[in-house]
Amino acid sequence: MSDVARIDQGVRRNAGPAEKTSGLAAFATRFLKAPGVVGSPFPSSASMVHRLLRNLPWQEIETFVEFGPGTGAFTRYALQHLRPDARLIALDTEKPFIDLLRASIVDPRLVALEGSALDVADIVRAAGASRIDCVLSGLPFSTLSETDRALIVRRSAAMMSKTGMFLAYQVRRAIEGPLSESFARIERHYHLWNMPPCHLYRAMGPRSPADGLGG
Numbered sequence: 504m505s506d507v508a509r510i511d512q513g514v515r516r517n518a519g520p521a522e523k524t525s526g527l528a529a530f531a532t533r534f535l536k537a538p539g540v541v542g543s544p545f546p547s548s549a550s551m552v553h554r555l556l557r558n559l560p561w562q563e564i565e566t567f568v569e570f571g572p573g574t575g576a577f578t579r580y581a582l583q584h585l586r587p588d589a590r591l592i593a594l595d596t597e598k599p600f601i602d603l604l605r606a607s608i609v610d611p612r613l614v615a616l617e618g619s620a621l622d623v624a625d626i627v628r629a630a631g632a633s634r635i636d637c638v639l640s641g642l643p644f645s646t647l648s649e650t651d652r653a654l655i656v657r658r659s660a661a662m663m664s665k666t667g668m669f670l671a672y673q674v675r676r677a678i679e680g681p682l683s684e685s686f687a688r689i690e691r692h693y694h695l696w697n698m699p700p701c702h703l704y705r706a707m708g709p710r711s712p713a714d715g716l717g718g
């Protein structure tokens with residue numbers, strides 16, 4: 504079996520109904536234990552995942568970083584679209600989510616790590632990447648301190664090439680200040696078909712990109 508076929512089979516095999524049910528239960532359990540960290544009692548809806556990720560330039564993405572993968576709603580979609588030689592580094596502070604991802608997704612491109620988005624630069628470099636092409640953030644920014652919000656976005660942008668982008672889905676709009684400080688262009692849409700409905704962000708043109716060419 505080719506690498507691509509094996510990857511595809513691994514990703515699809517793990518997105519079945521049993522997986523979804525155990526994912527829902529795991530999500531609700533973590534939310535009850537740490538509501539401010541998890542931010543929502545439900546994983547993201549398939550329609551929101553599709554809307555935020557459907558138009559990405561997948562062929563140009565080598566390193567994709569996900570903050571707060573939870574039970575993997577976005578992770579699985581991204582793995583179905585990323586190149587066979589790409590890498591998806593997923594960081595979550597909740598160890599049970601990382602254990603669940605490692606146990607349920609069979610894909611050599613996935614690097615699932617327990618850690619904070621605040622340490623993005625060190626973690627990404629330790630994983631062997633020098634640059635980020637796309638960050639997808641599921642962090643509940645409104646529960647973070649202002650300092651942490653700014654640091655997470657600034658540190659991410661500083662590791663991007665000039666074509667890098669930062670995507671986020673948020674119930675509130677606390678992320679907008681940090682995004683406009685670090686990126687030249689921001690698109691925002693509202694997605695109703697999620698529990699709760701969310702603002703969807705795509706920020707482009709990092710102001711101080713890693714390759715120093717400007718955005």
Ligand SMILES: C[S@@+](CC[C@H](N)C(=O)[O-])C[C@H]1O[C@@H](n2cnc3c(N)ncnc32)[C@H](O)[C@@H]1O
Pocket residue numbers: 540541542543545546547570571572573574575576577594595596597600618619620621641642643
């Ligand atoms: C709203 S949930 C999103 C879960 C999943 N991506 C989804 O869409 O269903 C937020 C996630 O961010 C994680 N998280 C919170 N603070 C974090 C931090 N500083 N670094 C990394 N992950 C964090 C939580 O553990 C949780 O998995």
